Amino acid sequence: MIVTEQKAFTEIVGYLNPYKRLFIVGCGSCATAWHTGGETEVREMAGKLQDMGKIITGWVVVEEPCDERKTKRELQRAHAAEVAEAEALLVMACGAGTGTVAMAIPDKPIYPALNSLYLARLERLTRTDERCVLCGECVLAWTGGICPLATCPKGLLNGPCGGYKDGHCEVDQSKECAWVAIYQRMKNLDSLEMLETIHPPKDFSKMTHPRRVDKTPA
Ligand code: SF4
Ligand code: SF4
Numbered sequence: 001m002i003v004t005e006q007k008a009f010t011e012i013v014g015y016l017n018p019y020k021r022l023f024i025v026g027c028g029s030c031a032t033a034w035h036t037g038g039e040t041e042v043r044e045m046a047g048k049l050q051d052m053g054k055i056i057t058g059w060v061v062v063e064e065p066c067d068e069r070k071t072k073r074e075l076q077r078a079h080a081a082e083v084a085e086a087e088a089l090l091v092m093a094c095g096a097g098t099g100t101v102a103m104a105i106p107d108k109p110i111y112p113a114l115n116s117l118y119l120a121r122l123e124r125l126t127r128t129d130e131r132c133v134l135c136g137e138c139v140l141a142w143t144g145g146i147c148p149l150a151t152c153p154k155g156l157l158n159g160p161c162g163g164y165k166d167g168h169c170e171v172d173q174s175k176e177c178a179w180v181a182i183y184q185r186m187k188n189l190d191s192l193e194m195l196e197t198i199h200p201p202k203d204f205s206k207m208t209h210p211r212r213v214d215k216t217p218a
Contacts, residue, residue: 001122002030002094003130004037004114009048015111016088022054023086025075025101026061027093033122036114037061037092045092045113058082065097071104083108118150136206142194144185152178158198 016022024042031037039061046056062074075083083089088109091098094116102110120128130150139157140147149155153171160179163170167180186192 001033001120001128002096003034003117003120003128004031004094005117006036006041006092006114007112012045012090012111012113013052016049016054016090019087019109020053020055021057021085021087022049023057023079023083023089024049024059025065025071025089025091025093025097026059027065027097028061028063029066031093031097031114032061033125034128042092045090049090057085062093062097065091065093066100068100068104071097071100075101075104134207135202135204136211137203139199139202142197142199143182144189144191146178146182146185148178148182151181157202159195 024046026032026039026042027037031041032039035041042059042061046059050056058079060074060079063070065071083105086108088111089101089105090111090113091101092113093101094114095112096116098110098112098114118130119132119134121131122128132147133149133155135149139149148157152160153169154161156179160177161170164177164180165173167176169175169177183192183195186195
């Protein structure tokens with residue numbers, strides 16, 4: 001899941017100041033699950049903007065706005081007339097969803113209503129934690145499925161920094177040291193010998209932006 005938060009309403013209103021007629025796009029996937037851009041939040045946003053005198057020409061919660069096919073289907077076809085009436089679009093989705101809407105509707109200004117925070121495990125409906133920073137070269141095979149890049153503030157790949165205390169991270173003592181968690185996991189799996197290998201520096205060029213993968217159709 002991509003974890004998002006809603007921007008302060010004052011920031012959103014600042015972007016939308018020059019426009020009277022708006023179309024709102026929500027996300028039926030992560031932002032719905034995290035209650036930042038699902039139907040409930042889109043309706044609330046529409047109501048607040050209407051209270052300020054804005055005209056909402058329409059809204060839609062796209063199943064996955066980061067999927068260009070679904071976004072185009074909704075915005076260029078099903079809701080084309082409502083989008084055409086709008087001067088600008090407000091998108092309640094992550095940056096990938098917002099960027100996809102921008103590419104699907106190139107002739108209108110697009111504004112984000114959310115901040116994208118991180119890629120997470122959904123622990124329960126009110127709690128997530130960061131699990132992956134999309135490094136392009138996954139190391140989970142030798143860390144017991146726990147990502148040191150996402151869970152250690154220093155992103156260390158060959159064991160702890162030595163600053164941990166009582167199993168807790170020196171950067172944030174409310175958190176368990178990532179490498180203590182990795183050690184315990186490997187111990188439980190009876191695979192501690194895997195931690196004896198020193199791994200070479202990571203190829204961070206795989207995180208150089210922009211990244212793009214074009215798959216050859218099967
Ligand atoms: S090593 Fe961590 S950041 Fe890289 S792909 Fe695996 S889980 Fe994601
Ligand atoms: S104490 Fe552990 S989690 Fe914290 S920075 Fe050091 S190695 Fe990383």
